[in-house]
Amino acid sequence: MLQNPLLLFQTAEGLERQEETENLFSILAESGLLAIVIYIILFILFVVSVYIFFERYGAIKRAGKVDDSFMNNIRANVQSGNIQGAKALCQTTDSPVARMVEKGIQRIGKPLRDIDAAIENVGNLEIFKLEKSLSTLASIAGAAPMIGFFGTVTGMIAAFYNMSTQQNVTPSVLAGGIYTALLTTAMGLAIGIIAFIGYNVLVANVEKVVFKMERSTTEFMDLLQEPTA
Secondary structure (H helix, E strand, O other): OOOOHHHHHHHHHHHHHHHHHHHHHHHHHOOOHHHHHHHHHHHHHHHHHHHHHHHHHHHHHHHHOOOOOHHHHHHHHHHOOOHHHHHHHHHOOOOHHHHHHHHHHHOEOEOHHHHHHHHHHHHHHHHHHHOOOHHHHHHHHHHHHHHHHHHHHHHHHHHHHHHHHOOOOOHHHHHHHHHHHHHHHHHHHHHHHHHHHHHHHHHHHHHHHHHHHHHHHHHHHHHHHOOOO
8 A cells, every 4th residue: 555655754854853853952961061051051041031131121111101191181280289189190100200200299399400300310210220130131142152152162172082082083073072062152142142132122112211201301390490370
């Protein structure tokens, strides 16, 4: 009975993929203790960088969401003398802009220079919160390729050591060290690229939030300097 050629091809392809996976795991297992430690470190850096990116991305996006009517409502309350209403609006709005404006409202009646300084201090604290862990992500972007290159050096050392201790040098003698060298380099570069791109995306989003904070601060200070009717 003739078998389906397509079925035979799919079976052969599946066996080939399974064999490649088994070879990869066997290479990892036979790389040596130092190489395994490097793999583990790179994997941890990858997990940490992904976590920081998504956690910070969500926090920054939430911080940048400000209702378009927020400043209009603040203006209406302040102009009508309803300072408590303006404070309550700020307290019910979870955003850096609201906390900055609330600090400014608390200083109403004092010199404008003092109000501006108080708002700026709160703004600096909010920016510090937004940039939390970004330095760690930047460090991973620089450290991961270096760790990968360290694995490259140790892998090549292992390859040449095996070559010097074997009477018959065959490709299989060198394969383990070279595989380790190439794999750690690829992993380190990949993680470094991911962390670098993630860092720059987050920095760009922080800058957008800072722009909104500065715009709202300017609008609030202009409100305080408007002549009363």
